[in-house]
Ligand SMILES: Nc1ncnc2c1ncn2[C@@H]1O[C@H](COP(=O)(O)OP(=O)(O)O)[C@@H](O)[C@H]1O
């Protein structure tokens with residue numbers, strides 16, 4: 019576990035039009051490392067959803083990424099409002115996004131379900147008023 | 160099907176096309192980005208009416224073959240620039256999504 023490639027990103031909370039930079043960087047890095055395309059796609063989708071959630075719902079946050087030979091561990095940490103009902107938030111189609119966010123194509127309520135679907139391990143911890151931490155692992159095998 | 164054939168079938172205006180001989184296989188229609196990300200096939204055509212730069216992020220992350228903006232909608236200036244910057248293929252067809260899919264031949 020010591021030979022990890024460690025990356026950290028500040029995800030800005032005030033520009034959800036250009037969000038996705040961290041996911042893009044991670045995708046490029048994985049490509050450079052020669053990771054299989056099918057795994058890169060899973061990572062890219064899951065991480066973009068998480069990044070967007072921090073931007074839309076939490077006013078930004080941090081992405082902490084560790085890449086190992088056999089897997090990637092992505093931690094998304096924010097100090098936003100938190101999620102009162104995690105089971106409900108994980109329901110397909112559930113969204114608290116506003117109309118102007120929907121106009122941009124977000125707010126389908128498929129983000130958290132996608133993140134769960136495309137990762138091998140998914141963990142969401144949230145405390146109202148404190149923030150949310152999502153941990154995702156994708157195995158490269 | 161070759162991108163050049165799709166462009167012809169759709170009377171499409173090319174905003175950016177890196178390789179007209181590129182093979183496009185299958186496709187997906189949708190405007191909700193999360194749904195598209197979950198379902199659009201790699202190297203397929205993505206039929207949409209969304210025109211902001213999130214479209215580029217989603218197309219790039221999911222490796223969509225060509226973005227097909229329907230109903231004659233123009234990409235906004237940010238999307239227009241971004242597809243050129245990162246080398247994504249994007250075309251505009253005057254036809255509404257349903258017609259566009261039928262005409263595309265995909
Ligand atoms: N980081 C976060 N901070 C606060 N709330 C969140 C966060 N991520 C998700 N949520 C809540 O969970 C809901 C469902 O999230 P998601 O499935 O990604 O759908 P969407 O983002 O399209 O609304 C959101 O509408 C929001 O209420």
Ligand SMILES: [Mg+2]
Pocket residue numbers: 067070071125127128129130
């Ligand atoms: Mg979301």
